[in-house]
Amino acid sequence: MGVATARELTLRRIADGWAGEFRAMASPCEVLVLDGDRGLAREILGRVSDEAWRIEAKLSRYRDDNIIHRINHASGSAVEVDEETGRMLDFAQTLYELSEGRFDITSGVLRKVWKFDGSDRIPSDDEVEALLEQIGWYRVRWDGRSIALQPEMQIDLGGIGKEYAVDRAARLAADFTEVPCLVNFGGDLMCSRPRLDGTPWRVGIEQVDTLPGAQEAVGRTVRLTAGGLATSGDARRFLLKDGVRYPHILDPRRGRPVMDAPRSVTVAAATCTEAGMLATLAMLEGAGAAAFLEGQGATCWVTPSAVRG
Secondary structure (H helix, E strand, O other): OOOOOOOOOEEEEEOOEEEEEEEEOOEEEEEEEOOOOHHHHHHHHHHHHHHHHHHHHHHOOOOOOOHHHHHHOOOOOOEEOOHHHHHHHHHHHHHHHHOOOOOOOOHHHHHHOOOOOOOOOOOOHHHHHHHHOOOOHHHOEEOOOEEEOOOOOOOOOHHHHHHHHHHHHHHHHHHHOOOOEEEEEOOEEEEOOOOOOOOOEEEEEEEEOOOOOOOEEEEEEEEEOOEEEEEEEOOOOEEEEOOEEEEOOEEOOOOEEOOOOOOEEEEEEOOHHHHHHHHHHHHHOHHHHHHHHHHHOOEEEEEOOOOOO
16 A cells, blocks of 8 residues: 555546546545436545545555554554454465465565666665565464564555455445446456446456566456456566566565566456455466466456566
8 A cells, every 4th residue: 555645536427427536545546436416426436535545544554653553663562453454464364374475464574675666676685685584474473453573574464455445445335325336446446236237347457468568558358247356467566677577576485576477467256355365366376376266266367477588
């Protein structure tokens, strides 16, 4: 989750309703409301944006006034958490166990040396090794009510927070109105029902070329009647040195990129959280991504690994 942005809302007319737009979690966000009532659309936009901003304020690692900051700066002391944060920590622990340590919310410290800005700045082995002792969920004390990190360790819930926010916002919209709505936060989205005429929503998926440095394009269209869609990939965050592309997907056990990961994975599931979980775990599987998703029975679209040099 990124730095909080100005809370500005825009509402524009589209062919069969309204599109409400704002920014949260360092992403463009929108809610599509298939109804001609501007007042209804504005109310839904307000509810969706308020929930996105609430979750961002609570779970962002960039703030100094929330539960994540208290946990990360407790100097080894235990911090009691609320029920919602506890559920997120339980989910993170489940993903850690399912992925055999590949998904680890303590691995955010690697951003100190890995800056995936498209440059050619690759950290040294010594720089990476110096951080590995600060990584590892197994080092964390979590008893379901309170959490204690070793000094210098941090947690970062950004890997699961946006999908959770999508599901929460979509549920608020569905509870408020039976009008079809689609919530989209930076390409991760959720809809609760088909369009007014019973047809599916048509969602475009960015397709990335498999050559280093290639441009993105809309590659395919997914038809979604209900449920969530999430994508994980390296289209915008990577390093490129001597013709080798280093994706931002890091294996926390080694502190280095998963070099044989697909360029992108998109998954459709019952919720955006489930879709995001499967897409992320697949990327961490590297060359085994497609086999992993097949084993899960997932509805998915995979762009194969680039030629990395």
